[in-house]
Amino acid sequence: DGGITQSPKYLFRKEGQNVTLSCEQNLNHDAMYWYRQDPGQGLRLIYYSQIVNDFQKGDIAEGYSVSREKKESFPLTVTSAQKNPTAFYLCASSIQGTNQPQHFGDGTRLSIL
Amino acid sequence: SQQGEEDPQALSIQEGENATMNCSYKTSINNLQWYRQNSGRGLVHLILIRSNEREKHSGRLRVTLDTSKKSSSLLITASRAADTASYFCATDASNAGNMLTFGGGTRLMVKP
Numbered sequence: 001d002g003g004i005t006q007s008p009k010y011l012f013r014k015e016g017q018n019v020t021l022s023c024e025q026n027l028n029h030d031a032m033y034w035y036r037q038d039p040g041q042g043l044r045l046i047y048y049s050q051i052v053n054d055f056q057k058g059d060i061a062e063g064y065s066v067s068r069e070k071k072e073s074f075p076l077t078v079t080s081a082q083k084n085p086t087a088f089y090l091c092a093s094s095i096q097g098t099n100q101p102q103h104f105g106d107g108t109r110l111s112i113l
Numbered sequence: 114s115q116q117g118e119e120d121p122q123a124l125s126i127q128e129g130e131n132a133t134m135n136c137s138y139k140t141s142i143n144n145l146q147w148y149r150q151n152s153g154r155g156l157v158h159l160i161l162i163r164s165n166e167r168e169k170h171s172g173r174l175r176v177t178l179d180t181s182k183k184s185s186s187l188l189i190t191a192s193r194a195a196d197t198a199s200y201f202c203a204t205d206a207s208n209a210g211n212m213l214t215f216g217g218g219t220r221l222m223v224k225p
Contacts, residue, residue, distance in 0.1 A: 104155035
């Protein structure tokens with residue numbers, strides 16, 4: 001079945017450590033997105049990519065980095081510069097263009113040790 | 114900043130009752146979308162309504178859009194315990210297309 005796979009489901013980060021969250025899709029979508037969700041809150045956009053080898057900052061990109069070397073993959077690195085990384089991270093993808101729904105993975109919950 | 118604001122923040126109803134959630138936003142939009150999130154899971158797309166549409170239906174879901182008031186509502190009829198979830202509205206106001214801004218959500222509990 002087509003879909004989006006995020007891994008791991010749970011991740012723990014030590015002080016000063018970078019961690020990378022994986023997002024893979026087999027929907028043949030050009031656009032991919034990373035969101036952060038804090039408890040009881042809505043989603044905030046971290047980064048998005050509309051095509052391979054191109055990505056743009058969202059509303060809260062500081063302390064995060066991404067790459068888009070393959071259409072299927074859009075990994076997110078949470079760097080040590082992100083001082084409050086504890087959150088639920090959601091990856092999504094969509095067909096490029098207006099009026100397209102986004103398809104979401106099941107998220108990665110990141111906590112600080 | 115969040116473009117959409119849902120109202121109420123939480124709603125508790127009995128099975129079989131209707132649930133209405135409202136969303137307000139601030140700028141002109143291309144479309145407004147509603148998503149559902151079960152606890153600890155990703156979001157699931159429910160309905161997309163374009164700026165030139167006023168009402169859409171999908172099964173037990175009815176969405177309205179009033180662009181003059183910059184507001185939308187989601188009605189779930191004949192609710193079931195399985196409808197218990199958080200519901201989010203998201204607006205696309207981007208020039209590039211498909212950049213969504215999410216509201217804070219309505220947490221719906223349907224009691225059996």
